[in-house]
Amino acid sequence: MAGTGTAHLRHDVVLSVTELVVEFPARKKQVVHAVSGVSFDLDKGETLGIVGESGCGKTTTGRAIMQLESVTSGSIRLNGVDLAAEQGEQLRQARKAMQMIFQDPVSSLNPSRRVREIVREGIDIWGQTREGDVDAWVAEVMESVGLGDEDVADRRPHEFSGGQCQRINIARALVMEPDVLILDEPVSALDVSVQAQILNLLEGLKRQFGLTMLFISHDLSIVRYLSDRVMVMYLGQVCEIAETADLFSRPTHPYSRALLASIPGNTLGLPQASELISGELPSPLNPPSGCRFRTRCPHATDVCTSTEPELVEHEPGHWVACHHPSVNA
Amino acid sequence: MPLVEPGATGAKTETEAVAPIKGGNPGQKRRLGLTFWLSAGWIFTLVFLALFRDILPIRDPDELGIRTREVAKFESPGRNACGGGDGQGRDMFARVVQGARPALILGLTVTIIGGILGSAVGVTSGYLRGKVDTVTTVFIDIALAFPGLVLLIAVRATFGNSMFVFIVLFSLTSIPGYARIVRGASFALSERDFVDAAAAMGATKRRIILRELAPNIALPVLSFAFIGFALVIVAEGGLAFIGLSLDETTWGKLIADGAGDIARHAHVALFPATVMFLTILAFNLVGDSMRALYSPREVATQRRLRVGAMADTGSGDEVLYIDDLFTALHTPNGDVHAVDGVSLSLKAGEALGLVGESGSGKTMILRSIVGAFALADVTRTGTVEVAGVDMLRAEPADIKRTLGTQIGMVSQNPLTALNPVRLIEHQITEPMLVHTSMSKSEARTRALELMQQVGIPAPERRLREYPHQLSGGMRQRVTIAIALANEPELLLADEPTTALDVTVQDQILRLLSDLQRDRKMAMVLVTHDLAVVKGFTDRVAIVYGGEVIESGPTEQIFSNPRHRYTVALIQSMPNLDLPSHSELTTIEGTPPSLVSPPRGCRFAARCPAAQDICNTTPPSTNEASEHWFRCHFPAGDDAEGAA
Ligand SMILES: Nc1ncnc2c1ncn2[C@@H]1O[C@H](COP(=O)(O)OP(=O)(O)OP(=O)(O)O)[C@@H](O)[C@H]1O
Ligand code: SF4
Ligand code: SF4
Numbered sequence: 001m002a003g004t005g006t007a008h009l010r011h012d013v014v015l016s017v018t019e020l021v022v023e024f025p026a027r028k029k030q031v032v033h034a035v036s037g038v039s040f041d042l043d044k045g046e047t048l049g050i051v052g053e054s055g056c057g058k059t060t061t062g063r064a065i066m067q068l069e070s071v072t073s074g075s076i077r078l079n080g081v082d083l084a085a086e087q088g089e090q091l092r093q094a095r096k097a098m099q100m101i102f103q104d105p106v107s108s109l110n111p112s113r114r115v116r117e118i119v120r121e122g123i124d125i126w127g128q129t130r131e132g133d134v135d136a137w138v139a140e141v142m143e144s145v146g147l148g149d150e151d152v153a154d155r156r157p158h159e160f161s162g163g164q165c166q167r168i169n170i171a172r173a174l175v176m177e178p179d180v181l182i183l184d185e186p187v188s189a190l191d192v193s194v195q196a197q198i199l200n201l202l203e204g205l206k207r208q209f210g211l212t213m214l215f216i217s218h219d220l221s222i223v224r225y226l227s228d229r230v231m232v233m234y235l236g237q238v239c240e241i242a243e244t245a246d247l248f249s250r251p252t253h254p255y256s257r258a259l260l261a262s263i264p265g266n267t268l269g270l271p272q273a274s275e276l277i278s279g280e281l282p283s284p285l286n287p288p289s290g291c292r293f294r295t296r297c298p299h300a301t302d303v304c305t306s307t308e309p310e311l312v313e314h315e316p317g318h319w320v321a322c323h324h325p326s327v328n329a
Numbered sequence: 330m331p332l333v334e335p336g337a338t339g340a341k342t343e344t345e346a347v348a349p350i351k352g353g354n355p356g357q358k359r360r361l362g363l364t365f366w367l368s369a370g371w372i373f374t375l376v377f378l379a380l381f382r383d384i385l386p387i388r389d390p391d392e393l394g395i396r397t398r399e400v401a402k403f404e405s406p407g408r409n410a411c412g413g414g415d416g417q418g419r420d421m422f423a424r425v426v427q428g429a430r431p432a433l434i435l436g437l438t439v440t441i442i443g444g445i446l447g448s449a450v451g452v453t454s455g456y457l458r459g460k461v462d463t464v465t466t467v468f469i470d471i472a473l474a475f476p477g478l479v480l481l482i483a484v485r486a487t488f489g490n491s492m493f494v495f496i497v498l499f500s501l502t503s504i505p506g507y508a509r510i511v512r513g514a515s516f517a518l519s520e521r522d523f524v525d526a527a528a529a530m531g532a533t534k535r536r537i538i539l540r541e542l543a544p545n546i547a548l549p550v551l552s553f554a555f556i557g558f559a560l561v562i563v564a565e566g567g568l569a570f571i572g573l574s575l576d577e578t579t580w581g582k583l584i585a586d587g588a589g590d591i592a593r594h595a596h597v598a599l600f601p602a603t604v605m606f607l608t609i610l611a612f613n614l615v616g617d618s619m620r621a622l623y624s625p626r627e628v629a630t631q632r633r634l635r636v637g638a639m640a641d642t643g644s645g646d647e648v649l650y651i652d653d654l655f656t657a658l659h660t661p662n663g664d665v666h667a668v669d670g671v672s673l674s675l676k677a678g679e680a681l682g683l684v685g686e687s688g689s690g691k692t693m694i695l696r697s698i699v700g701a702f703a704l705a706d707v708t709r710t711g712t713v714e715v716a717g718v719d720m721l722r723a724e725p726a727d728i729k730r731t732l733g734t735q736i737g738m739v740s741q742n743p744l745t746a747l748n749p750v751r752l753i754e755h756q757i758t759e760p761m762l763v764h765t766s767m768s769k770s771e772a773r774t775r776a777l778e779l780m781q782q783v784g785i786p787a788p789e790r791r792l793r794e795y796p797h798q799l800s801g802g803m804r805q806r807v808t809i810a811i812a813l814a815n816e817p818e819l820l821l822a823d824e825p826t827t828a829l830d831v832t833v834q835d836q837i838l839r840l841l842s843d844l845q846r847d848r849k850m851a852m853v854l855v856t857h858d859l860a861v862v863k864g865f866t867d868r869v870a871i872v873y874g875g876e877v878i879e880s881g882p883t884e885q886i887f888s889n890p891r892h893r894y895t896v897a898l899i900q901s902m903p904n905l906d907l908p909s910h911s912e913l914t915t916i917e918g919t920p921p922s923l924v925s926p927p928r929g930c931r932f933a934a935r936c937p938a939a940q941d942i943c944n945t946t947p948p949s950t951n952e953a954s955e956h957w958f959r960c961h962f963p964a965g966d967d968a969e970g971a972a
């Protein structure tokens with residue numbers, strides 16, 4: 001399948017997603033093409049950022065990996081085991097190794113339970129998951145997310161601010177010592193100053209626990225802060241994958257360039273966003289043929305209409321899916 | 330119509346059962362109030378009498394007035410017999426107490442059985458959705474439409490009218506009502522992230538239903554149970570009246586017996602009727618008070634605007650002039666000082682950015698300009714003038730005209746700002762038709778023009794469409810077109826791009842900024858994002874804890890921030906110039922309470938440079954200078970010397 005390609009995948013990784021397709025039924029027998037052939041992988045201790053605008057399929061990708069959406073086709077391999085081949089109870093077992101943090105920190109916490117119960121939830125579900133003193137472990141995790149105070153555990157979520165609630169969510173996930181932590185817009189509901197606290201916390205936890213993270217966000221400056229590599233998505237497909245510094249210094253896919261130019265302030269020396277992108281996002285019910293970005297791309301030609309571009313290694317480790325990749329155009 | 334169906338009572342609809350999801354105000358303790366305690370007291374007394382009837386000094390209800398102090402036939406209520414006597418000289422009080430027992434037993438068992446079974450059906454159906462839900466919903470609908478009375482007559486003919494038969498019958502008919510309410514609540518609850526979070530943890534469906542959903546629907550179900558309880562009592566009374574009730578002495582029967590002679594001996598029917606009425610009322614009131622515990626609507630207080638005494642006026646050339654504005658919201662938890670002594674002014678062609686954290690009072694400043702407060706009882710003092718009109722004290726008609734012709738508003742969420750069932754065309758032409766003498770066709774031509782100006786392709790077609798047919802960015806363009814309809818002098822934009830995508834955000838901000846410059850409008854742009862302010866405003870006001878703590882030309886604020894909060898805010902923005910993974914500056918702690926704001930500097934508790942004086946004395950400032958700030962120890966002082 002074109003528009004995507006798998007040549008960029010590596011071996012011996014924690015998580016490997018190949019040709020992932022997720023479709024939702026819509027009215028009148030139509031299909032929403034939410035994710036169409038997305039491939040990427042995550043190495044141990046690595047943070048991959050997924051960016052794109054709403055509707056580009058970044059949340060669906062995360063939820064599909066968590067088995068919260070049913071996968072139409074493609075494979076998700078966790079530590080070499082294909083989750084698509086697993087069913088029922090075995091699939092549920094795989095969840096132990098993956099945890100997810102959601103966008104709305106308050107709504108992610110059951111309002112009628114105490115913080116102690118919430119953070120221990122994984123252990124309650126799975127029984128003892130590690131050697132040694134469970135209580136001490138829970139206390140250690142609470143401490144490292146900055147909730148070490150004695151009285152925190154007995155309180156209920158509504159007594160905490162958004163930032164503190166997100167700390168509780170992070171603690172709940174960390175207690176399970178996940179192999180992969182998926183974060184879906186974890187700071188976009190928070191204020192700037194609180195955002196910075198949570199980002200620093202995540203950066204610190206990454207070092208302390210050697211976390212492997214999939215960080216989903218629409219905010220490029222935040223993705224840049226936390227990620228080792230960044231993947232840009234548009235309308236269910238991958239446009240570009242590169243090391244963070246490479247992507248920000250040499251954005252190559254026309255859509256990535258438009259996205260970066262739209263950051264308020266546009267300090268990256270790119271032309272004005274309005275010169276790099278035009279028109280409206282097409283409907284995912286009926287995505288354009290060939291390159292999905294062609295309806296808004298200033299460089300589009302006939303080949304873009306007829307043929308889906310594949311991810312090609314433009315520079316070492318810098319993969320771009322475009323027929324006419326441009327660096328300085 | 331079933332015999333007992335709590336879901337059908339009055340205004341208690343499915344949507345209201347969903348209320349706990351949106352939740353009351355967190356951290357706010359709701360009190361139950363006097364009505365609750367009086368009602369609960371009545372219920373408690375009733376239960377007590379029914380339980381201990383035999384050992385309490387109450388007459389034998391069947392005794393025909395032969396005790397020492399006799400109760401005469403039809404004796405009126407009074408000293409001898411508090412409920413009076415019935416036609417056979419029996420003590421009415423004793424008989425009513427006797428009737429309380431079947432009422433309570435029937436009510437309680439039916440409520441428990443119906444409530445538990447109904448909730449189980451409802452929560453399963455609402456959470457699992459899909460086919461299970463479709464089938465259940467159909468069953469519930471059929472059950473609710475089933476004529477309960479026919480069932481009762483049929484069952485009674487076959488199985489007699491023992492308490493057991495009544496309990497089974499009433500329970501069965503109450504199940505669908507509970508099921509419907511609980512299904513609605515569970516359906517909405519299961520869309521909340523914590524349910525996904527539990528599934529992501531690997532929780533089984535059973536666990537999610539029992540541990541995640543059940544505790545959250547318990548309170549609403551309990552409150553409906555009280556109302557359901559009252560309905561059981563009502564149903565029994567109604568059946569007794571047509572001679573279909575239990576064998577035992579029930580309130581319904583007592584009333585029915587006494588009703589025949591109501592003209593001459595009213596008390597025989599009225600006494601049990603009053604007790605029954607009060608009981609039903611008490612159960613309903615308890616149920617309602619419990620509903621108030623989780624229903625957000627109860628916070629709403631009367632809508633009232635109060636305005637303080639006269640103050641200064643502007644010099645005349647400002648489009649917007651705000652001086653020493655105080656806005657207090659009177660809430661059950663005390664007065665929220667949402668705007669606390671704010672002064673701002675804005676000339677034609679100027680754009681001002683209002684920046685601050687969530688809850689700092691940015692939106693309240695805008696609302697204070699237009700006087701629109703959705704919920705609360707509000708007091709505004711100080712001066713707000715728009716184009717020379719005193720928005721606090723002018724005649725209502727003048728204020729209305731100013732709102733309609735001088736002020737354009739663009740809100741955060743374009744979807745809720747537009748009316749979903751009206752054509753775009755009507756929404757754009759309405760302000761012109763209401764506030765100007767334009768004809769319909771003139772207004773239409775102008776609408777077309779506006780649509781072009783805000784960059785909507787194929788405007789003729791779009792005018793004939795509904796909001797849902799447009800993308801988020803297009804909708805925001807429409808709200809901008811509406812705001813511009815009457816060529817306002819002042820544009821108020823509250824987070825106009827927060828709900829939009831990055832590339833769209835850039836387009837909309839550019840559009841707003843271009844329009845503002847071309848038309849020489851004054852614009853207030855509210856945002857929590859400093860980066861947005863940078864490119865699109867001339868001046869910035871930083872809002873913290875209900876005050877403006879620093880204000881000045883945009884460039885100066887960024888190049889030379891003085892207030893410690895401004896400095897921290899700028900540093901905590903992820904900065905594209907810093908290498909990734911570098912540590913961000915954070916502001917520890919939380920913003921101050923607006924109910925009892927700190928005495929000194931509002932930022933003192935979080936400020937790294939705070940000293941004693943910061944806690945005791947509010948920093949003063951010269952608001953007349955171009956760049957001013959409220960800080961005892963401003964940043965940059967060492968380098969430049971005292972300003
Ligand atoms: N209807 C209300 N009843 C009681 N308090 C209210 C009400 N509306 C707002 N407030 C309080 O007024 C204060 C200022 O709120 P405001 O909405 O102006 O903040 P904001 O700066 O616009 O925040 P945000 O960035 O979240 O939009 C807050 O403490 C808020 O909780
Ligand atoms: S140049 Fe062609 S392939 Fe590349 S992004 Fe534009 S339309 Fe797509
Ligand atoms: S007045 Fe004091 S506490 Fe307030 S910002 Fe200035 S130094 Fe900090």
Ligand SMILES: [Mg+2]
Binds near residue numbers: 691692823
């Ligand atoms: Mg606001």
